[in-house]
Amino acid sequence: MDKYIESVYNSLVEKDPDQKVFHQAAYEVLTTLEPAIKKFSKYQENKILERMVEPERIVQFRIPWKDRDGKIQVNRGYRVQYNSAIGPYKGGFRFHPTVNLAVMKFLGFEQTFKNSLTGLPMGGGKGGSDFEPKGKTDDEVEAFCTSFIMEIYKYIGQFVDIPAGDIGVGAREIGYMYGAYRKITNLHGTCVLTGKSPVYGGSLARTEATGFGVVYFCEEMLKAAKKGSLKGKTVAVSGSGNVAQFAAQKAIQLGAKVVTLSDSDGFIYDPAGIDQKKLDFILELKNVKRGRIREYADKFKCNFTPKAAPWSVKTDVALPCATQNELNDKDAKKLIDNGVACVTEGANMPCTLEAIKVFQDAKVLFSPGKASNAGGVATSGLEMVQNSQRYFWTFDEVDAKLHGIMVNIHKTAYETAKLFGQPGNYVLGANIAGFLKVADAMIAQGYTA
Numbered sequence: 144m145d146k147y148i149e150s151v152y153n154s155l156v157e158k159d160p161d162q163k164v165f166h167q168a169a170y171e172v173l174t175t176l177e178p179a180i181k182k183f184s185k186y187q188e189n190k191i192l193e194r195m196v197e198p199e200r201i202v203q204f205r206i207p208w209k210d211r212d213g214k215i216q217v218n219r220g221y222r223v224q225y226n227s228a229i230g231p232y233k234g235g236f237r238f239h240p241t242v243n244l245a246v247m248k249f250l251g252f253e254q255t256f257k258n259s260l261t262g263l264p265m266g267g268g269k270g271g272s273d274f275e276p277k278g279k280t281d282d283e284v285e286a287f288c289t290s291f292i293m294e295i296y297k298y299i300g301q302f303v304d305i306p307a308g309d310i311g312v313g314a315r316e317i318g319y320m321y322g323a324y325r326k327i328t329n330l331h332g333t334c335v336l337t338g339k340s341p342v343y344g345g346s347l348a349r350t351e352a353t354g355f356g357v358v359y360f361c362e363e364m365l366k367a368a369k370k371g372s373l374k375g376k377t378v379a380v381s382g383s384g385n386v387a388q389f390a391a392q393k394a395i396q397l398g399a400k401v402v403t404l405s406d407s408d409g410f411i412y413d414p415a416g417i418d419q420k421k422l423d424f425i426l427e428l429k430n431v432k433r434g435r436i437r438e439y440a441d442k443f444k445c446n447f448t449p450k451a452a453p454w455s456v457k458t459d460v461a462l463p464c465a466t467q468n469e470l471n472d473k474d475a476k477k478l479i480d481n482g483v484a485c486v487t488e489g490a491n492m493p494c495t496l497e498a499i500k501v502f503q504d505a506k507v508l509f510s511p512g513k514a515s516n517a518g519g520v521a522t523s524g525l526e527m528v529q530n531s532q533r534y535f536w537t538f539d540e541v542d543a544k545l546h547g548i549m550v551n552i553h554k555t556a557y558e559t560a561k562l563f564g565q566p567g568n569y570v571l572g573a574n575i576a577g578f579l580k581v582a583d584a585m586i587a588q589g590y591t592a
């Protein structure tokens with residue numbers, strides 16, 4: 144590792160030794176920036192890396208709320224406002240018991256590069272809470288969301304910070320939070336949150352955007368490598384939430400055979416393929432009934448493997464769409480033994496550093512989430528545009544713009560990798576391309592930026 148980069152990395156580890164998942168995200172980015180840092184001395188001279196790894200601001204707060212028995216519960220909330228050099232902070236809220244400051248920092252750091260790659264003027268941020276929405280009543284979720292907004296509303300706004308959804312935060316949670324924000328501030332239509340329902344200002348196709356975008360990106364990877372298209376290919380998807388559902392849907396629409404989905408209890412394997420009718424069952428199961436993936440296996444008489452991820456099946460393409468570090472080096476080797484040709488990340492950092500190395504060494508096409516899952520935040524950007532214009536676009540108009548953005552992100556990552564001497568290395572291409580724009584904006588705005 145380059146001495147300057149090594150010193151920046153060592154320093155962030157020393158400052159926060161327990162933030163392992165943040166170290167991992169920083170390591171992945173910093174080590175791939177080496178060719179750019181060597182080529183342009185201005186980044187080291189302006190201490191850009193030291194500034195970039197440190198968030199501009201972190202807000203941490205308590206969230207007291209009342210449960211169904213009238214008892215007060217207390218959770219912890221965060222907003223990490225990472226970098227606003229190219230636009231207001233933008234990034235989702237995650238509600239999950241594993242949320243802590245390290246997770247928020249890793250996600251906010253990643254988001255900065257991802258948002259830069261979209262080409263839209265959005266800085267990076269992330270927030271959330273260790274609140275677990277699973278098993279809660281709607282009233283409990285509403286009570287929590289209202290209390291959460293009562294504190295965080297002071298720090299967000301259309302020109303400051305525009306949060307959205309993530310794990311555990313979907314249409315229901317965004318609705319309660321938007322309602323609470325509107326009551327507190329008496330403001331409407333200012334786009335303080337994206338991922339809203341289209342009935343009160345959301346964008347059509349935002350729900351589908353991350354998953355669709357992952358598949359558009361995957362198609363571009365296959366095309367660039369002259370490996371055909373998704374038509375006729377077998378696809379293994381993990382997760383069964385927002386990203387997984389619509390990645391599966393788009394893959395099915397493009398003629399692929401999707402054979403797996405999962406949740407934290409295990410995965411289903413349907414060798415006949417999940418068609419649109421079966422997927423409709425999943426959408427109802429997960430988004431309305433809030434049930435478990437094993438119910439799919441009961442209904443369609445296929446295999447359910449408890450407490451495992453779907454990386455042991457025979458597949459051409461893998462789309463990890465659940466959570467961070469869900470695919471390790473052993474899983475990567477199993478996928479390669481089973482013939483995988485392309486791995487397109489849908490979740491944020493689902494593959495460990497060791498797994499990425501295994502894929503790259505074996506010349507398996509591999510793209511990092513910050514490039515391939517950027518369609519969600521890009522469409523959030525389009526939601527902001529529509530809100531500013533007091534106007535809306537049709538589903539097809541938004542979908543066409545999303546497709547164009549994903550093609551462009553692919554081209555940027557692909558060409559940047561080639562330009563910096565590592566053709567086909569999407570990790571390096573995406574990191575350098577995302578970095579250059581933010582770094583140049585920081586330099587242009589002076590040393591306090």
Ligand code: NDP
Nearest residue numbers: 309310311353382383384385386406407465466490491519
């Ligand atoms: P959802 O909450 O809708 O779905 C998450 C899915 O992942 C669920 O099936 C969940 O299962 C599963 N999951 C969560 N934690 C674990 C775990 N520890 N082990 C196994 N499975 C797990 O979230 P999203 O689909 O929105 O997000 C999925 C990923 O995509 C995240 O990494 C997120 O950051 C990323 N992402 C999301 C975007 C969006 O627009 N929503 C945009 C860009 C990235 P269970 O229900 O059992 O917990």
